[in-house]
Structures are given as structure tokens and as C-alpha cells.
Amino acid sequence: MARTTSLANKTVFTTGEVARICKISQQTVIRNFDNGRLKGFRVPGSRFRRITRDGLIGFMKSHGIPPDQLQSGKKRVLVVDDDEAIVDMLKELLERDGRFEIRTATTGYEAGIATEQFRPDIILLDFKLPDINGVAVCRTIRANAAYEHIHIIIISGVADPDEVKQLMEAGANDFIRKPFDILAVIDRVAQAVQVA
Amino acid sequence: MHGGTVTASDAAPAGRVAAQLLEECAALAALPRLARDLLRWEPDEAGGAEALRRMLRTDPGLALLEARVDGLGPSSVFHAAPAVLIRDLAVAHLVTSWLKQQTWEPEGGFDAQPYLRHYAAVACAAWQLRLATGEARDAAAFICGFLHDIGKALLAICCPKAAKRVSAILHYSSEGSVTTEQRVLGSDHAAVGFEAACQWGLPAPMAEAIRLHHQSPEVIRALAENPGVVLAVRAANRLANRLGFVSRGQQASVGEADWWAGLDLSADLAAQVSDSLPGWVTAAEEILGLDALAPRGSVGVRPQWGAANQPLNVADWSVADGGGSVLAQALEAFAQFPEGLGSTHVALGTAAAVLRRVLTACETAVVYWSHPDAAVLLTAYASAEAPGGRVREVPVGEDARARLLAVLATRTGHDGGGASAARDTWRWCTGVEPPHSPGLFPIRHMDRISGAVLWVGGEQGLSARMLGSAAAAGLGNLLGLLLTGVRARDEAGEVSERVLAAERRWLPAQELRVRQQSVAMIAEMAAGAAHELNNPLAVISGRAQLLLSECRDEKQTRALQTIVERAHAASQIVSELMQFAKPRAPQPVVQRLGELLPCRCQRWYTQGGAGAGQLTWQLADGEATVYADADQLQEILNALLANALHAVAEQSGQVQVNSVSLLSDDTARIVVEDNGCGMEAYVLQHAVDPFFSSRPAGRGRGLGLSRACRLAEVNGGRLVLDSAPGRGTRVLIELPARPS
Numbered sequence: 043m044a045r046t047t048s049l050a051n052k053t054v055f056t057t058g059e060v061a062r063i064c065k066i067s068q069q070t071v072i073r074n075f076d077n078g079r080l081k082g083f084r085v086p087g088s089r090f091r092r093i094t095r096d097g098l099i100g101f102m103k104s105h106g107i108p109p110d111q112l113q114s115g116k117k118r119v120l121v122v123d124d125d126e127a128i129v130d131m132l133k134e135l136l137e138r139d140g141r142f143e144i145r146t147a148t149t150g151y152e153a154g155i156a157t158e159q160f161r162p163d164i165i166l167l168d169f170k171l172p173d174i175n176g177v178a179v180c181r182t183i184r185a186n187a188a189y190e191h192i193h194i195i196i197i198s199g200v201a202d203p204d205e206v207k208q209l210m211e212a213g214a215n216d217f218i219r220k221p222f223d224i225l226a227v228i229d230r231v232a233q234a235v236q237v238a
Numbered sequence: 239m240h241g242g243t244v245t246a247s248d249a250a251p252a253g254r255v256a257a258q259l260l261e262e263c264a265a266l267a268a269l270p271r272l273a274r275d276l277l278r279w280e281p282d283e284a285g286g287a288e289a290l291r292r293m294l295r296t297d298p299g300l301a302l303l304e305a306r307v308d309g310l311g312p313s314s315v316f317h318a319a320p321a322v323l324i325r326d327l328a329v330a331h332l333v334t335s336w337l338k339q340q341t342w343e344p345e346g347g348f349d350a351q352p353y354l355r356h357y358a359a360v361a362c363a364a365w366q367l368r369l370a371t372g373e374a375r376d377a378a379a380f381i382c383g384f385l386h387d388i389g390k391a392l393l394a395i396c397c398p399k400a401a402k403r404v405s406a407i408l409h410y411s412s413e414g415s416v417t418t419e420q421r422v423l424g425s426d427h428a429a430v431g432f433e434a435a436c437q438w439g440l441p442a443p444m445a446e447a448i449r450l451h452h453q454s455p456e457v458i459r460a461l462a463e464n465p466g467v468v469l470a471v472r473a474a475n476r477l478a479n480r481l482g483f484v485s486r487g488q489q490a491s492v493g494e495a496d497w498w499a500g501l502d503l504s505a506d507l508a509a510q511v512s513d514s515l516p517g518w519v520t521a522a523e524e525i526l527g528l529d530a531l532a533p534r535g536s537v538g539v540r541p542q543w544g545a546a547n548q549p550l551n552v553a554d555w556s557v558a559d560g561g562g563s564v565l566a567q568a569l570e571a572f573a574q575f576p577e578g579l580g581s582t583h584v585a586l587g588t589a590a591a592v593l594r595r596v597l598t599a600c601e602t603a604v605v606y607w608s609h610p611d612a613a614v615l616l617t618a619y620a621s622a623e624a625p626g627g628r629v630r631e632v633p634v635g636e637d638a639r640a641r642l643l644a645v646l647a648t649r650t651g652h653d654g655g656g657a658s659a660a661r662d663t664w665r666w667c668t669g670v671e672p673p674h675s676p677g678l679f680p681i682r683h684m685d686r687i688s689g690a691v692l693w694v695g696g697e698q699g700l701s702a703r704m705l706g707s708a709a710a711a712g713l714g715n716l717l718g719l720l721l722t723g724v725r726a727r728d729e730a731g732e733v734s735e736r737v738l739a740a741e742r743r744w745l746p747a748q749e750l751r752v753r754q755q756s757v758a759m760i761a762e763m764a765a766g767a768a769h770e771l772n773n774p775l776a777v778i779s780g781r782a783q784l785l786l787s788e789c790r791d792e793k794q795t796r797a798l799q800t801i802v803e804r805a806h807a808a809s810q811i812v813s814e815l816m817q818f819a820k821p822r823a824p825q826p827v828v829q830r831l832g833e834l835l836p837c838r839c840q841r842w843y844t845q846g847g848a849g850a851g852q853l854t855w856q857l858a859d860g861e862a863t864v865y866a867d868a869d870q871l872q873e874i875l876n877a878l879l880a881n882a883l884h885a886v887a888e889q890s891g892q893v894q895v896n897s898v899s900l901l902s903d904d905t906a907r908i909v910v911e912d913n914g915c916g917m918e919a920y921v922l923q924h925a926v927d928p929f930f931s932s933r934p935a936g937r938g939r940g941l942g943l944s945r946a947c948r949l950a951e952v953n954g955g956r957l958v959l960d961s962a963p964g965r966g967t968r969v970l971i972e973l974p975a976r977p978s
Contacts, residue, residue: 135780202816224780
């Protein structure tokens with residue numbers, strides 16, 4: 043389990059690891075790497091092949107390989123809010139549900155780094171952040187094709203319909219107004235990442 | 239005091255200014271000792287005439303006067319004057335010299351000339367009146383008349399600024415000088431003069447004439463030791479004023495037919511004295527040496543406003559027939575007193591009238607302003623006189639304003655009328671050539687330029703040349719006065735009807751702007767509050783829900799449920815406030831009132847909101863339409879119906895919904911009327927303010943009507959409320975009938 047989890051969180055894989063995840067031989071991995079079907083790079087100063095996470099995911103998708111080995115089994119949720127009380131509460135709420143793995147961030151900058159490293163399936167994003175606002179975070183994430191699959195749900199106290207409209211246009215998928223019904227939040231998150 | 243019954247303590251209570259005044263009067267050089275000695279001289283003393291002559295010869299000026307009187311031919315009115323008149327003339331001469339010594343020019347100083355001319359005229363008239371009644375010998379009518387207004391001169395000497403203010407006000411008002419002085423100074427010239435007379439030890443008749451000459455004959459008879467002289471002085475004063483022998487700042491009396499009524503004068507006597515007075519005054523002026531001071535006829539008498547000696551009536555001024563110069567004179571007066579006039583309602587009334595006159599004399603007036611209300615006011619005043627408005631408002635950006643201020647700042651003094659600069663400014667401000675020579679002048683107030691007016695006189699209108707730079711400066715001051723004065727009306731007490739009328743036209747625009755500003759402020763506040771409040775509310779509600787999910791205790795469960803509910807309710811208030819201030823942009827559609835109203839009203843029955851027969855509706859024209867957002871109109875109607883039904887609930891009253899507009903009307907009008915409890919004036923005034931509710935706490939948040947009002951506004955309409963306690967409430971909804 044520990045090994046699987048570590049695999050799930052890795053961003054770069056060896057050919058052996060890819061063979062294990064995809065349940066194919068290492069030779070097949072090498073052949074696909076060499077003919078360009080599996081995206082990656084060689085370690086500088088050596089001929090060791092390394093496969094990026096994006097490349098692996100793309101390869102698995104195009105060959106219909108089930109991604110369960112790459113996942114912890116839980117959906118990754120990134121909670122971004124400048125109010126730590128909100129962050130703590132949402133974390134507790136989602137952890138108690140048991141279907142989600144949670145990371146948190148309290149600024150737009152942290153949210154960017156966490157998105158890169160943690161590869162969330164879903165981001166619960168506050169609109170007003172101390173450094174950059176939610177609209178900018180949405181746009182930045184949507185500008186990167188690799189993050190296309192990330193589902194963004196804005197959770198915010200804004201009351202101005204214009205601001206909500208702006209957020210949806212910037213690429214958010216859903217909007218939940220604060221204060222919220224906790225069951226509704228769980229339902230919307232689960233629905234978004236299709237966890238039964 | 240010298241044998242009189244009137245004492246200083248009887249005088250009107252002196253205010254702070256007056257007390258200071260009297261101190262200064264006391265510090266003045268006293269009236270020459272000789273004058274006092276002369277006044278104590280009694281004409282019937284044995285060998286009196288000789289003694290008088292001896293006294294006169296002790297002063298070189300008086301010796302000259304004696305020679306002049308002696309040399310008068312039989313044609314002169316002063317020929318073979320009795321000794322008492324010679325004495326009076328001598329004293330008048332001494333007083334004249336004394337007053338001339340107090341003259342200090344140039345500007346701002348005291349000029350004795352206008353006062354002396356008035357004094358001489360009243361003295362002559364009083365003497366004549368006493369002559370006609372055969373009582374000239376027993377009392378010094380001439381000198382009583384001469385000294386009657388000495389208080390005015392003293393005021394002008396001791397506090398020239400306040401005196402100028404008073405005289406400027408009197409110039410334009412029909413108010414009595416005593417009233418104005420009391421208001422401005424806290425005392426009046428009669429009281430001040432009387433104090434001085436007591437200090438100088440003047441005989442009783444003079445002190446009485448000084449103190450009582452503005453009182454009614456009844457008062458004079460009751461108070462004066464020698465009422466005959468005082469009454470003569472009173473009548474003489476009126477006569478002199480009527481004939482234009484007025485002292486500075488005073489206006490000629492109204493020329494009504496029975497002006498002598500109440501003067502104890504027969505019409506014949508009045509006419510007789512009036513006819514001979516100018517001759518007497520000329521003679522007296524010659525003897526007293528007044529003619530040497532300034533060209534005769536130009537002193538003391540103010541400019542003729544249209545018909546001779548008519549009181550100022552700006553409404554009668556005509557610019558085309560040369561009234562422009564009269565206007566300019568009036569404006570020059572305002573240039574002299576930029577601040578002093580600001581506190582009086584009289585000046586404000588006149589200011590408004592003068593301003594309107596000027597604006598309508600101009601064919602085009604382009605207004606630049608840095609004062610936010612200037613344009614609104616100017617337009618209000620101008621449109622009152624010339625419907626359609628000749629005042630064009632040109633909004634100025636920061637750059638243009640800076641440039642305009644730079645142009646104005648390069649002018650020296652008040653002159654803003656330089657032709658070439660004005661033409662240039664006109665060109666870059668409007669982008670076209672000016673039709674005639676334009677005028678440009680600053681709107682000044684409190685020594686700051688708060689705006690500017692650019693204008694072009696019409697062919698027959700007021701040209702820049704006619705107006706002159708001083709007058710232009712006066713106009714600037716006037717505008718400044720008006721702008722601050724209108725709002726300082728509480729301070730000023732009352733405001734003239736004209737100003738009020740203009741203000742009434744101006745206020746709705748002002749109110750609307752204030753309302754728009756406050757709505758924008760509420761929106762901003764609500765947006766900020768929404769974020770700040772909703773975060774903690776989300777934590778409160780969320781934590782309570784988390785606890786709730788694990789709670790097995792019934793009591794605790796209920797408590798937690800309450801927390802959750804109330805947190806959401808609090809958030810809801812913020813949202814409603816936001817919706818009030820910034821409603822969703824309407825998506826208007828044309829709806830037939832014949833379908834809409836019955837449907838909406840019926841729903842109140844089906845949902846149990848209205849008792850049987852409580853709500854009725856009527857349509858003047860079922861085909862009439864309304865053009866508004868369907869949901870928002872529904873919300874407006876629901877809010878009004880909820881209020882109306884609530885108002886009649888306890889009294890089982892009636893609510894009527896009437897559509898009163900026709901298909902052909904451009905405006906749809908729906909009236910929601912109830913015969914319920916009605917609203918107090920205070921409630922009515924605040925009825926559309928958000929969160930104002932007359933219901934008991936917890937029975938409503940007070941947002942219904944304010945939101946309805948706001949929704950009507952964003953849909954291009956409005957709500958008009960009419961209500962009185964016991965009479966019920968009537969709300970008129972006005973909305974566009976169709977797209978414009």
C-alpha cells in the first residue's frame with residue numbers, strides 16, 4: 043500500500059515503475075519510449091529513461107489501461123481559502139467522508155504549487171485570496187492543457203452576481219455560496235469527480 | 239442729561255456690537271465745546287442776539303457763516319433769519335466741520351457728504367414745518383432735524399464695515415433701517431445717536447428727536463417732553479427721503495398716493511413743503527459749505543432705478559432699453575460686498591433675481607463649474623425665466639478645468655472679461671466660434687475660484703462692455719453667494735420666495751443624485767460585507783452542521799439546528815441588501831396588464847394571503863401594456879400587495895389594485911391602494927429606505943418597499959407613495975408602457 047501511495051504521488055517514473063503500473067513488460071515500455079509514444083526524457087549524462095506523469099497518463103489513456111495503480115484510490119481535493127477556519131472545517135468534512143485525499147492552501151501562490159505537485163482532481167477555491175483573486179487562479183489553471191481535467195468549484199461569500207458570473211467565465215465549473223449545507227458540498231464534490 | 243425725561247437707560251438694549259460701538263463713539267473727539275455752549279443759549283435771553291454774535295466771532299469759520307447769512311439777499315429763504323435759526327445754522331456748521339474731520343479716505347473710509355446732505359434737508363423741512371404751524375421760535379427745529387440721524391454717521395465712523403453691510407442691504411430691501419441695524423449690529427442708529435447725545439450733554443429736544451424720530455406719533459406723544467418738534471423731525475425725515483435727499487444706503491420711500499398719512503400733515507402742507515424744500519436745501523448747503531465737497535446733485539441720492547425714486551424691483555428691469563447699466567450698477571454693489579451680504583436673506587433674494595435677469599439677458603451661457611451644484615442652480619434659475627433653458631452645461635474634465643483656472647488666474651483683480659482670452663476659451667471649450675464677443679468670468683467665493691461662466695449676450699442682450707469688469711466680478715460673487723447662501727438658509731432664517739421656488743426646482747435633481755450616491759454606497763458596502771460576514775457565518779454554520787451529524791441529544795440537536803438556521807438568515811440579509819442596491823439587470827418584455835394583474839392578484843387568494851373579498855382589481859384598459867422585467871414586476875407587485883394586506887389585516891379593510899393607464903399611454907400606471915392604518919409623515923418619508931420597518935421587530939426586514947422602489951427605478955419607472963394615518967396608503971407604480 044505504502045509503495046502504491048508513493049507511486050501515486052510521483053511526478054517522474056522509471057521504466058520499471060511504468061511497467062508495474064501498466065502491468066506490461068519493461069521491454070514494451072522501452073520500445074514505446076523510444077518510438078515516442080510514451081513521453082519522457084533521458085537523465086542528463088546517462089541513457090536512463092525517465093517518464094513524466096503527464097506522459098504516462100496520456101499513454102495509459104490512449105491504450106485504455108485502468109489508472110487505479112496510479113491513484114491512491116481516493117480523489118485528490120485541494121482546498122484553497124485564506125480563512126484557516128474554513129480550510130480546517132472543509133478538510134475535516136472531506137476527510138470524515140473517507141473518499142478524498144486532501145491538501146490545503148491559503149494563498150493563490152500556494153495553490154499554484156499544490157496544483158503542480160499534488161495534481162488535484164478537484165479544487166475548492168475561494169474567490170478572495172490575499173495575493174491573487176480566484177479569477178486569476180482559475181485562468182492560470184485553465185491556461186495549462188495538462189490541468190484540463192481539474193474540476194474547479196468556487197466556494198465564496200461573494201454576493202454580487204457580476205462577480206459570480208466573472209468566475210464562471212474564467213473557467214470555474216461550479217459555484218457554492220457561503221455559508222453552505224455541508225451535505226450539499228460533499229454531494230457536489232463527489233458528483234464532480236464521479237465517486238459513487 | 240440736560241433736563242430731558244428720556245434717559246440713556248431707556249434706550250433699546252444694546253447688543254455686543256453696540257456696546258463696542260458706543261465705546262468707540264466715546265473715544266471720538268467730542269463735539270466742539272462751542273457747539274454745546276451755543277445749544278445752551280436761549281434766544282429770549284436779555285441781549286441774547288448780541289451774545290450770540292459774540293460767540294460766533296470766536297470761531298473764524300462761524301464768523302464767515304455770519305457774514306454769509308448777513309449778506310443774503312431778500313430772494314434767499316434764509317434772508318433776515320431769526321437769531322435761533324442763525325444759532326442752529328452755526329451749530330450745524332460746527333457739526334459739519336466736525337464730521338468732515340472724521341472723514342478718512344480713500345476707500346473703506348467714512349464719507350460725511352451723503353449724511354450731511356440728508357441732515358441739511360431734514361433740518362430745512364423740519365424748520366419749514368414748524369414755521370407753517372407758527373411754532374418756530376420756541377424750539378430748535380432746524381438743529382433737531384440736523385442732528386436726528388447723527389447716530390448713522392457715528393455708526394459709519396466707528397464701524398464702517400458693518401455700516402456698509404447695512405447700507406448695502408437697505409439698498410435693495412424695503413425693510414426699515416432700524417430693523418436691519420438691529421439684526422446686523424444688535425443696536426440701531428437711534429439708540430447709538432441717543433447715547434452720544436447724552437454723553438455730549440445735548441438739550442432734551444435734540445436727544446428726543448435722535449431717539450424717537452422712527453417711532454409712531456403715539457409713542458412720540460407719550461414719551462417726548464416736546465413732541466411737536468420730534469413729530470416735525472419725523473415728518474421732515476419722511477419728506478426728505480421721498481424727495482431723494484437720502485443718506486447713504488437708505489432708499490427713497492415708496493411713492494404711494496397717501497404717503498403723508500400718519501405724518502400729522504395735511505396734503506396741502508406736504509405739497510407746499512415739498513415744493514420749497516429743494517430751494518431751502520440748496521441755500522443751506524451754500525451756507526454750510528456743503529456744495530464745496532462734491533458736485534451737487536450727485537451726492538447721496540442713489541441711481542434712479544427706472545422710474546424716478548421707485549424702490550428696486552428687478553423684475554421690471556429691461557436690458558434692451560438701457561437697463562443693462564442699471565444691472566451693472568447693482569452687480570457692482572455685489573462686487574463691493576462679496577461676503578457681507580451672504581448672511582442675509584434679502585441679499586439672497588435679490589441675488590437670485592439679479593442672476594436670473596443676467597442669465598436671461600444672455601443669449602447663450604456656457605457654464606463651467608468646479609462647484610458641483612453651480613450648473614444645476616444656474617439651469618434652474620434660467621429655465622424659470624426662459625423655458626427651454628438658455629444655459630448650456632458643458633462638463634469639463636480635469637485638464638480643461640486646470641486650463642480654465644490658469645486663464646482665470648492670469649487675470650488681475652476681478653476682471654474676467656478680457657475679450658480675446660474669452661474667445662479662445664470659448665473656442666477650445668465648445669469647439670466652435672463664438673457668435674458674438676463672449677464674456678468670461680470666474681465664480682468666486684471665499685476668495686477662491688469655484689467655477690466660471692462663459693457667456694454671449696444676444697443682439698439686444700447684455701454685452702460684455704455694458705456689464706463691465708466690476709459687474710462681472712459682482713456676478714461671480716453673486717453666484718458664490720447663492721450657492722452657499724441657499725443652503726445656509728437655516729442660518730439666515732428665512733429665504734425669499736423666489737430663492738425657495740428655484741430651490742424647489744433644484745432639489746428633486748439634488749435628491750435624486752444623493753439617492754443614487756447612497757445606493758451606490760450601499761452596493762459597495764454590501765459587497766464588502768458579504769465577503770467579510772459570509773466567511774465567519776460559513777464556519778459557524780459548517781461547524782454546527784458537523785456537530786449536528788454526530789449529535790444524539792435531542793436538546794442539543796435543536797440548539798445546533800437553530801445556529802445553522804440563523805447563520806443562513808444572517809447571510810440572507812446581506813444578500814438582500816446586495817440585491818436591493820444592485821438588482822439583476824432587467825430583461826424587459828411587453829406584458830398586457832389585462833393578463834398580468836388578475837393573475838397576480840388571484841394568486842394571493844389561492845395561496846391564502848388575502849381574506850375573502852379583501853383584494854379587488856380593476857382595469858381601465860385591459861389592452862394597456864407594461865414594459866418591464868417579468869420577475870421584477872412580479873416582485874414589485876408582491877411587495878406592495880404584502881404591505882397593503884398587512885396594513886388592513888387587523889381591520890379587515892380593502893385592498894384595491896387599479897390599472898389606470900390606456901393602451902395609448904406611454905406610461906403604465908398601476909395603483910395599489912388600501913384603506914388600512916396609513917403611515918405617519920415620518921414613516922412615509924423613510925418608507926423606501928432599506929431596513930426601515932414600522933412593523934414590530936422580527937415581523938419584516940423593511941426591505942420589501944425599498945426593493946420594489948429600486949426595481950421600479952432600474953426598469954425605468956418609479957413608485958409614488960401617498961399616505962396619511964387613518965386614510966390608508968396609495969402607491970402609484972409608473973413604468974414604461976413599451977420600448978422607447
